[in-house]
Amino acid sequence: MVISRTESGIPGLDNLINGGFIRDSVVLVTGEAGTGKTIFCSQFLWHGLKKGETCIFITLEENPEDIKEDVKTFGWDFDKYEQKGLFRLIYHDPAQVNNLGSVIIDEIKSLKAKRLVIDSTSLIGMNIQDVSQVRKILYNVINVIKKSNCTALITAEIPEGTKGLSRFGVEEFVVDGIIVLNYLEYAAGGLDRSLIVRKMRRTDHGKDIYPVGIGPKGVTVKPVE
Numbered sequence: 001m002v003i004s005r006t007e008s009g010i011p012g013l014d015n016l017i018n019g020g021f022i023r024d025s026v027v028l029v030t031g032e033a034g035t036g037k038t039i040f041c042s043q044f045l046w047h048g049l050k051k052g053e054t055c056i057f058i059t060l061e062e063n064p065e066d067i068k069e070d071v072k073t074f075g076w077d078f079d080k081y082e083q084k085g086l087f088r089l090i091y092h093d094p095a096q097v098n099n100l101g102s103v104i105i106d107e108i109k110s111l112k113a114k115r116l117v118i119d120s121t122s123l124i125g126m127n128i129q130d131v132s133q134v135r136k137i138l139y140n141v142i143n144v145i146k147k148s149n150c151t152a153l154i155t156a157e158i159p160e161g162t163k164g165l166s167r168f169g170v171e172e173f174v175v176d177g178i179i180v181l182n183y184l185e186y187a188a189g190g191l192d193r194s195l196i197v198r199k200m201r202r203t204d205h206g207k208d209i210y211p212v213g214i215g216p217k218g219v220t221v222k223p224v225e
């Protein structure tokens, strides 16, 4: 059986994952702050919009206007698509996560969305003391997305200097794939970005640490020399 794939929109990535993300799968994009998660996910949606797919970006973190302004530097004008009703960038209050699953489903249905981004799942636990409750909500939200007919990227923050892939250790077990973004800082002031495909179900994926650049056109994965 041929597996349908969704192009990532990240130059250099699809040839490492058999042509793209499995259609309707959920992929975790994780990394420390500033590693490029939000740009990566915006680029994935921008690519979908260019191909005529409707897309939704749900942010629990940043002001939608700030995100739109930031990505304009890459030439991605989300407003244009939002005005045509083909795209939506929604802020969801991380203090009100009990209804997050149903909000996601309603949005996907109303736009018949093909691509979805949730940025960042780590904020889901912000106002909840009970860690088991946070895990339950996370598990629920991801399963809701998995059942939808939408290819989704969700982000998580790796707390600085820790070895885990997410704050609450739920996302990595439930998702279909995991992309880890990293950077190494050099004393001379340099910054070396890299990407690892940590998990990708039903995919013979690249196993190296790939150099990554963020430039005028967004994120690019470079081949290993």
Ligand SMILES: Nc1ncnc2c1ncn2[C@@H]1O[C@H](COP(=O)(O)OP(=O)(O)O)[C@@H](O)[C@H]1O
Binding pocket: 031, 032, 033, 034, 035, 036, 037, 038, 039, 040, 073, 074, 214, 215, 216
């Ligand atoms: N126009 C640009 N050109 C090159 N690098 C950029 C540009 N805009 C942002 N960056 C880099 O991307 C980082 C922010 O990426 P972002 O996706 O917001 O990270 P995260 O969501 O992982 O915290 C910045 O700290 C900067 O290093």
Ligand SMILES: [Mg+2]
Binding pocket: 037, 038, 039, 119
């Ligand atoms: Mg971010």
